[in-house]
Amino acid sequence: MSNFSLTASILKRNEEGQSAFIPYMMAGDGGLDVLHERISFLEEAGADAIEIGIPFSDPVADGEVIQEAGSRAIKRGVTLRKVMSELQAQLHSIPLVVMTYLNPVLAYGVLEFVEDCDLAGVKGLIIPDLPHEERGLLSNALIGKDIALVPLISLTSSPERIEKIARNAEGFVYAVTVNGITGVRSSFRSDLMDHLSDLRSVSNVPVLAGFGISTSKQVRHFSAITDGVIVGSAIVTAFHEENLEKIQTLIKAGRTAVSQ
Amino acid sequence: MIQTVEGKGRYGRFGGQYVPETLMEALSELEEAHDSALADPEFIDQLNGYLKDFVGRENPLYFAERLTEAAGGAKIYLKREDLNHTGAHKINNALGQALLAKRMGKRKIVAETGAGQHGVATATACALLGLECVVFMGKEDIRRQELNVFRMELLGTRVESVDKGAGTLKDAVNEALRYWVAHVEDTHYILGSALGPNPFPKIVRDFQQVIGQETKRQIVEKEGRLPDAVVACIGGGSNAIGMFHPFVEDENVALYGVEAAGGGISTGKHAAAIAEAKEGVLHGAYMYVLQDEDGFIQEAHSISAGLDYPAVGPEHCHLHDIGRVHYTSATDADALEGVQLLAQKEGIIPALESAHAIHFAFDLAQEMQPDEILVVCLSGRGDKDMQTVRDALGGGVQ
Ligand SMILES: Cc1ncc(COP(=O)(O)O)c(C=O)c1O
Numbered sequence: 001m002s003n004f005s006l007t008a009s010i011l012k013r014n015e016e017g018q019s020a021f022i023p024y025m026m027a028g029d030g031g032l033d034v035l036h037e038r039i040s041f042l043e044e045a046g047a048d049a050i051e052i053g054i055p056f057s058d059p060v061a062d063g064e065v066i067q068e069a070g071s072r073a074i075k076r077g078v079t080l081r082k083v084m085s086e087l088q089a090q091l092h093s094i095p096l097v098v099m100t101y102l103n104p105v106l107a108y109g110v111l112e113f114v115e116d117c118d119l120a121g122v123k124g125l126i127i128p129d130l131p132h133e134e135r136g137l138l139s140n141a142l143i144g145k146d147i148a149l150v151p152l153i154s155l156t157s158s159p160e161r162i163e164k165i166a167r168n169a170e171g172f173v174y175a176v177t178v179n180g181i182t183g184v185r186s187s188f189r190s191d192l193m194d195h196l197s198d199l200r201s202v203s204n205v206p207v208l209a210g211f212g213i214s215t216s217k218q219v220r221h222f223s224a225i226t227d228g229v230i231v232g233s234a235i236v237t238a239f240h241e242e243n244l245e246k247i248q249t250l251i252k253a254g255r256t257a258v259s260q
Numbered sequence: 261m262i263q264t265v266e267g268k269g270r271y272g273r274f275g276g277q278y279v280p281e282t283l284m285e286a287l288s289e290l291e292e293a294h295d296s297a298l299a300d301p302e303f304i305d306q307l308n309g310y311l312k313d314f315v316g317r318e319n320p321l322y323f324a325e326r327l328t329e330a331a332g333g334a335k336i337y338l339k340r341e342d343l344n345h346t347g348a349h350k351i352n353n354a355l356g357q358a359l360l361a362k363r364m365g366k367r368k369i370v371a372e373t374g375a376g377q378h379g380v381a382t383a384t385a386c387a388l389l390g391l392e393c394v395v396f397m398g399k400e401d402i403r404r405q406e407l408n409v410f411r412m413e414l415l416g417t418r419v420e421s422v423d424k425g426a427g428t429l430k431d432a433v434n435e436a437l438r439y440w441v442a443h444v445e446d447t448h449y450i451l452g453s454a455l456g457p458n459p460f461p462k463i464v465r466d467f468q469q470v471i472g473q474e475t476k477r478q479i480v481e482k483e484g485r486l487p488d489a490v491v492a493c494i495g496g497g498s499n500a501i502g503m504f505h506p507f508v509e510d511e512n513v514a515l516y517g518v519e520a521a522g523g524g525i526s527t528g529k530h531a532a533a534i535a536e537a538k539e540g541v542l543h544g545a546y547m548y549v550l551q552d553e554d555g556f557i558q559e560a561h562s563i564s565a566g567l568d569y570p571a572v573g574p575e576h577c578h579l580h581d582i583g584r585v586h587y588t589s590a591t592d593a594d595a596l597e598g599v600q601l602l603a604q605k606e607g608i609i610p611a612l613e614s615a616h617a618i619h620f621a622f623d624l625a626q627e628m629q630p631d632e633i634l635v636v637c638l639s640g641r642g643d644k645d646m647q648t649v650r651d652a653l654g655g656g657v658q
Contacts, residue, residue, distance in 0.1 A: 057556040058430065058542065060437045061280045067424070079554040102278055103540045107555025129278045129541065154282040156444060161284065179282055180442035 004148040006049055006095045006123040006171040010206045010228055013048045014258060020228030021219075021254035022208060023235040023247065024051040024099065026069035027086075028078025030239060035083070036090050038239060043094040046251045051126065051230065052087070054080050054100035061101075061128040063183025065233035069240065080104040084113075087120035097124035097150065097171075105138070114141040124148040124171045132165050148172075155179050155195060166203040173203050175226065178212045182232050185212030196226055216253035223256035269458025272581055274574035277457040279437075279544045286444045291459040293364045298466060307359055311470065314388065315351050319343045321478035321635070326605045327622065334488065334628035336621060338608070338638045339475050341499065348611060348640030349471060349499040350381035354450055356467030358385035361448035368447040369393045372436040374401055374429035374495070375566035375613070376408025377640060378452030383417035385450075393417040396435040399427035401565045408644055426559045429569045433543050453496025454573035457544030461501075461573050468502025475635055476506050483633055489514040489624060492637035493617040494587070495531075495566050497573035499639035508584060517576060518620045520562035520613075521589035531560035533572045534580050534587040547571045548580075563592035563652060564612035564645070590616040596652055598622070599642060611640035612648065 010020040023042050027035055042050050055070035055078055062070070080100060087096065098117065105113050105127070117125070123146060130137065132151060139149055148171025153162055156179060166173055175196055178185055200207045209222040210230030222229045231250055238246040269275050277287060297303040311317040319340040328336045341349040354371075361369060369391050373379030379395040386393035395412055399421050402409055412419050425431035433455075440449040454464045479487050490507055492500035494517040507513045522530035530536075533548040540549040542557055550558040550570035560570040572587075579585040590598070598615030601622060602608050610618055614637070621636040628634060642649070 057425070057558075058434050060434050060543075061441070063438075074556070079556075081554060101541075103542065103549075103551065103557065104555035106540050107551065107553065128280050129544070131277060131279060131281055131284050133284075134276055134278060152281045154280070154284075156282050156285045158285055165281075176282065178442075179444060181438050 004123065004171050005146055006097065006148045007205055009048050009095050010172055014206065014227055017257050019223035019226065019254055019256050019258045020048040020206065020208065021046065021251050022049045022051055022097070022228060022230045023047050023251070024053055024230060024232035025239060026053040026055065026066060026073055026236050027083040028055060028073030028076055029069040029236065031076060032078055032082060032086050035086055039092050039094070041244065042247070043092065045248050046255065047094065048228065049095040049097055049124070051097045051099050051232070052083065054083055054098060054104060056101040056104060059101060061181055063181040063233065065184070065236055066182050069236045080108055084116045084120055087122065088116065091121045095123035096121060097126060098122050099126040102127055102129050110138060110141050114145065114147065117147055118145055122147060124150050126150045126174060128152065150174050152176050153199060155189065162199060163202050166199065169203060169205045172206045172208050172227070173199060174230065175199055175207050175209045176211045177209050180211070182211055184214040184233055188212065193225060200226070216249055219250055219253040220256050223254050224258065227258060229254055271575045271578035274546050274577040275458055275461060276546050277544060278541045278546065279457045280441055282441045283444060287457055287459065289364070294360060294459055294463050297360055297363055303359070303363065307356055310355055311352070315345045315355065316343060317470065318474045321475055321482065323482070324606050327602065328625070330605055331622050331625035333625040333630065334632040334634040336625050337479065337487070337633065337635045339471060339503065339635060341471060341637060341639050342608070342610065342614070342641035346381045346384050347643060348377045348381065349468060349502065350378045350452060351384065352470055352502065353452065353464050353467040353498060354378065354381035354385040357448070357450040357463065358382070358389050358391060361391065361450070362389055364448065366446060366448040367391055368443065369450055370436050370439050370443065370447055371450045371452060372396050372429065372432040373452060374432065374568055375564065375644060376401065376405040376412070377566060377644065379419070380408055380411050382450050383412040383415035386417060387415045394420060394439070396420045396422050396432045396439065398429060398432045399423040401428055401432070404565050404648060405644060428559065429565070430557065430560070437543065453498040454501045454575060455496040455543060455545060455571065461545065461575055464498050465501045465505055465575065468498050469505050471499065471502040471637060472504060472506035475503065479633065479635065486510055486513050487633040487635045488628065489516060489634045491516045491518065491617050491621040491624065491634065493518045493567065493613050493639060494572055494576060495569055495613060497576045499637050501573065501575055503637040504579070504585060515585040516620065516624065517585050517587045518616045519572070519587060519589040520564060520567035520616055521591040522561040524591055525589065529561035531562045531567050531569060532589045533570060534577070535589055542571050545574045547574050548577050563595060563648065564616070566611070566613040567616065588620060590619045594619040596649065599649055600657065608638070609642035610638055611642050612645045614639045
């Protein structure tokens with residue numbers, strides 16, 4: 001598979017001269033019964049794809065906000081299996097990207113999970129604890145499916161690794177903008193601009209920036225220098241506080257012209 | 261069952277590197293540094309010098325005569341890791357990794373701790389070598405091991421309390437990993453057991469192997485031959501792999517690993533991941549892991565904070581699969597019996613962790629012949645557990 005609908009959705013936005021916006025939401029925070037409502041809200045607000053976070057007992061790549069949202073969902077009994085069956089119950093036209101740690105997928109069974117993703121209209125997977133070298137665990141099961149296994153590239157990845165990962169990337173490249181976990185940041189490293197532009201020059205797929213991006217100002221800043229941004233903790237907090245306007249504002253901030 | 265990618269850093273289908281991308285360069289840098297250090301005679305001399313003059317190695321292989329008599333079977337020897345500086349085998353690894361960090365030019369250290377033994381060992385090694393150290397420790401463990409927190413602080417280490425989850429070792433590792441991801445460029449993570457992503461299980465084994473190597477030399481000196489059986493307790497598996505590894509090729513030496521059965525395997529409140537036989541990924545490695553049917557990792561339960569971890573290091577998982585090591589378990593009650601038994605028969609108060617091994621070994625010795633030899637790894641001393649043991653015994657000795 002090389003023409004992923006996930007990539008197409010991002011490129012479509014880029015072709016309009018704008019940067020793409022992918023919000024992250026924690027599935028089951030606020031209850032599974034609001035899942036579809038929230039997906040539809042994000043779609044109408046102008047998102048180009050939606051990351052659906054799956055709660056996990058040991059989310060080592062996540063900061064406080066997403067950890068707490070995950071704990072709230074777990075307290076409500078939300079699991080990967082329940083999210084998958086809820087997603088299958090009502091399909092959406094916007095591409096959904098499931099972000100989950102590896103162990104729930106292994107417990108589910110890789111083949112069955114991929115089948116269910118297909119039935120649920122999931123167009124991409126992000127697995128933060130599955131680095132490039134270990135991706136064979138899933139990629140074989142994904143052959144022939146319109147489900148992109150989206151890789152992460154970090155500030156610590158060496159030029160050789162960046163090239164290797166970017167060359168094989170599916171969907172988009174998730175450029176991690178901080179050394180650290182998800183969450184809110186007030187500042188970023190000064191060499192980040194160079195890193196992102198290097199990344200864009202070696203990647204065949206769009207490069208989206210994520211981790212730590214939480215204000216409209218930051219969204220505008222990164223939208224101008226990448227093919228798109230991913231906002232997690234700020235969206236999760238806004239949903240939790242039922243501040244839907246804040247989400248609309250963030251997505252609007254993402255409608256920034258990309259520099260080529 | 262899954263198909264893992266065979267290759268580097270694997271033990272059969274176990275092990276691997278299931279970590280965020282941010283750590284991948286640090287792991288390969290660490291692997292290179294470790295390989296080059298082990299090949300450098302100067303590094304080895306330096307390490308051995310500290311092991312001898314600072315840790316107090318080699319420690320004795322002690323014939324436990326009255327314990328042997330009481331069992332009425334095999335001769336029981338104790339490998340006295342409890343006599344090491346800081347009171348357990350943990351210092352072997354902490355010191356080795358601290359020297360490695362210094363060699364890599366990293367002057368900051370992060371570590372997790374359960375019982376506090378690894379935290380104290382790491383704090384000690386950092387004080388010795390002038391490194392800055394932060395240790396993450398679960399809130400519940402801080403309560404159980406208050407004095408170890410003070411020891412670490414006295415040694416100049418900052419102790420961070422972790423109140424997530426059950427506030428035990430698993431949660432402390434999560435927090436230490438998050439901290440490492442954020443500080444990876446100038447900080448080394450000294451993992452305390454034979455766990456985690458490659459190359460950690462190998463590094464920890466390499467620095468703990470001294471236990472088995474000395475034991476082998478000492479038993480041949482005393483008895484003119486290798487033992488028939490070797491027993492060690494299993495938390496993440498570092499004292500056990502250090503003891504077992506030099507014996508793995510010696511097929512006539514039976515190897516026994518003792519997991520913590522907590523309140524009993526059937527109660528579900530235990531830490532016996534191999535007994536439970538569910539496979540999965542935790543903290544960067546594919547292992548046997550306690551988990552529910554949705555893949556959520558479960559809390560482990562054991563009276564000993566050092567065994568209170570829901571998985572077992574990848575090399576042990578493999579040694580179990582190929583049948584080279586027999587894995588069994590001992591309950592909290594067994595361990596308490598083991599503490600009293602060793603205290604009263606030999607005048608040695610063992611750590612609660614080690615007492616699991618003592619209890620099983622005592623039973624095993626009874627089934628063996630008087631001309632047979634059994635070695636137990638006495639991984640640590642019991643000073644840290646006095647409060648816990650007294651409370652568990654209802655304030656008095658039974
Ligand atoms: C004395 C002692 N023995 C054993 C252990 C268990 O660890 P491992 O299985 O890595 O040897 C600990 C852990 O804290 C310990 O303090």
